[in-house]
Amino acid sequence: MNITVLIINSIALAGLLLAFVKNKEKAFASLKIALKSFIKMLPMVFIIIIFIGLLLGFVPPEQISRFVGEQSGIGGVFLIGLVGALMHIPALLSFPLAASMLESGASITAIAAFITTLTMIGMITLPLEIKILGKKMALLRNGLSFIVALLIAFLMEMIL
Amino acid sequence: MKPAQDKAKQKKKILRDWFFLALSLVFLFILLMIFPEKTAPVTSTAWEYFMEMIIILPAVMIIMGIFSVFISDETVVKYLGKASGFKGIAISIFLGALPTGPLYVAFPMAATLLKKGARPSNIIIFLSAWACIKLPQELVELQFLGVDFMITRLILTIIFVTIMGYIIEIILEGNRQQMNKIHQGD
Numbered sequence: 001m002n003i004t005v006l007i008i009n010s011i012a013l014a015g016l017l018l019a020f021v022k023n024k025e026k027a028f029a030s031l032k033i034a035l036k037s038f039i040k041m042l043p044m045v046f047i048i049i050i051f052i053g054l055l056l057g058f059v060p061p062e063q064i065s066r067f068v069g070e071q072s073g074i075g076g077v078f079l080i081g082l083v084g085a086l087m088h089i090p091a092l093l094s095f096p097l098a099a100s101m102l103e104s105g106a107s108i109t110a111i112a113a114f115i116t117t118l119t120m121i122g123m124i125t126l127p128l129e130i131k132i133l134g135k136k137m138a139l140l141r142n143g144l145s146f147i148v149a150l151l152i153a154f155l156m157e158m159i160l
Numbered sequence: 161m162k163p164a165q166d167k168a169k170q171k172k173k174i175l176r177d178w179f180f181l182a183l184s185l186v187f188l189f190i191l192l193m194i195f196p197e198k199t200a201p202v203t204s205t206a207w208e209y210f211m212e213m214i215i216i217l218p219a220v221m222i223i224m225g226i227f228s229v230f231i232s233d234e235t236v237v238k239y240l241g242k243a244s245g246f247k248g249i250a251i252s253i254f255l256g257a258l259p260t261g262p263l264y265v266a267f268p269m270a271a272t273l274l275k276k277g278a279r280p281s282n283i284i285i286f287l288s289a290w291a292c293i294k295l296p297q298e299l300v301e302l303q304f305l306g307v308d309f310m311i312t313r314l315i316l317t318i319i320f321v322t323i324m325g326y327i328i329e330i331i332l333e334g335n336r337q338q339m340n341k342i343h344q345g346d
Contacts, residue, residue, distance in 0.1 A: 004303045005215050011299075012219035015226045026229050034225030038218060040170075043177040045213060050184045053206030054191065057198045091292070092220065092300050096209050099304040112313055115301075119292035125264045132267040133274070136335070140328045141284055145291075148320045152313065159312050 041090055048093045052100040065105030072107070080110045081149055084117035085142075091119045108160055113153035120145040216303055220296045224259040231258060233269055240286060241276050249322055252282045256289025259296045266290045280332050281325035288321040 019027035055064075068076045084094075098111040121142050122129070129138040192199050236255050243251040256266075270283045293314065301310045 002303075004299070008216045008223075008299045008303070009219045012222040015223055019226050019230065022230075027226075030225035030229040031222065032225070033228055034218070034221040037224065038221045040174060041217075041221075043174075043181040045210075045217070047177070047181050047184050049206050049210050049213070050188050052209050053202040054188065056205045057202035058191070058195075091294070091297050092217075095297070095300045095304040096213055100205075100209065102305070108309070111305075112309075116292060116313070116317070119297065120288060122263055122291075125267075128264055129267055132271050136332060137280070137284075137328065140331060141287065141324075144324050144328065145288065148324050152316045152320055155316055156309075156312055160308060 041092075044090060044093060048089065048097055052096065055100055056104050059104065061105035063105075064101065065107075068101070068106040068110035070107045072110070076107075077109050077113050077150060077153055080106075081113040081117045081146060081153070084114040084149075085121040085146060086123050087118055088122075088124045089118070094118045107157065109153045109157040112156040113149055116149035116152055117146060120149060212303065216300065220259075220299060223299075224261075224296055227259045228261055231260060237269055237272055237276075240282065241273055241278050243282065244279065248279065248282045249285055249325075252286040252325075253289045253293060253318060253321075256286045256291075257293045257295055257298075259294055263287070263291050279329065281322075281329035284325035284328050285321055288317075288324065293317055293321075 016027065016031075019030055066072065068080045089097075094115050098115050101114070102108070102111050123142075126138060126142060129142075133141075188202075192202065236258075239251055240255055266287055270287055273283055273286075274280065298310060298314060301313070
């Protein structure tokens with residue numbers, strides 16, 4: 001049990017207490033939404049865990065670091081950024097996935113690029129975004145987000 | 161999208177996820193049958209990651225549930241619509257970061273705000289914050305990648321997303337002015 005776990009669960013508990021004091025009905029509604037989204041996410045959680053198990057169990061670190069490690073250069077970062085942009089998994093699950101890649105030899109740059117493109121860019125939701133916000137704004141946002149993600153990724157490596 | 165249609169789509173997506181899980185399990189079993197010596201490392205890492213997730217995910221879901229019920233779309237639109245300057249940036253980031261819903265929920269809100277005359281830069285910042293500076297995400301990032309990684313990425317993201325907001329605003333405004341000139345020339 002680490003400090004992060006304690007903080008997250010305390011926030012949830014405090015929030016829940018506050019919610020029940022303020023409005024009982026709304027508090028129950030929140031719990032219902034939480035339970036529903038948890039169940040909805042569950043299969044994806046298991047899929048990611050199986051993937052992580054296989055990744056760390058089967059793929060030798062040298063292979064991973066050759067593609068997205070310290071020596072892979074800008075090509076590897078570009079590639080993993082692209083994977084993040086195209087992938088459609090809940091953002092919350094990108095972090096354990098990134099941690100497992102880091103553990104198996106990926107560089108900080110690579111996983112920062114992966115997380116940032118995965119969360120900021122939505123290829124699946126792009127048609128909807130174009131429809132609601134217009135072609136220009138949607139394409140500019142997603143396109144520039146990719147460049148921004150790569151910049152953030154390289155700066156991360158320099159800072160950390 | 162009609163609610164009924166939306167519900168059917170959701171149901172289909174959930175079924176598809178369970179189907180993929182079954183497929184992954186079959187794949188896993190076949191692989192471990194061929195390479196039985198890998199069973200121990202694969203199951204122990206999978207278990208380790210599962211435990212790390214399961215002790216925070218319910219709490220994260222509860223935090224998201226509370227915010228989505230207690231903070232309405234109208235509240236967000238109200239505060240974001242009239243904010244400007246540095247305060248506008250701060251409010252855009254803050255409201256985007258509140259733990260409520262997936263990104264596509266924010267698109268209609270952004271469209272409403274633009275129609276009401278909110279600055280495009282603030283809207284881009286709001287959408288980007290919604291996408292990648294969400295409180296629950298930061299908490300899970302803290303758990304799996306550590307405090308240094310999380311803070312550094314958070315600060316860099318805020319800086320770059322703000323710059324991006326202004327660049328997009330300049331491009332959009334420049335475009336509009338050009339269009340106006342063309343129309344005046346007619």
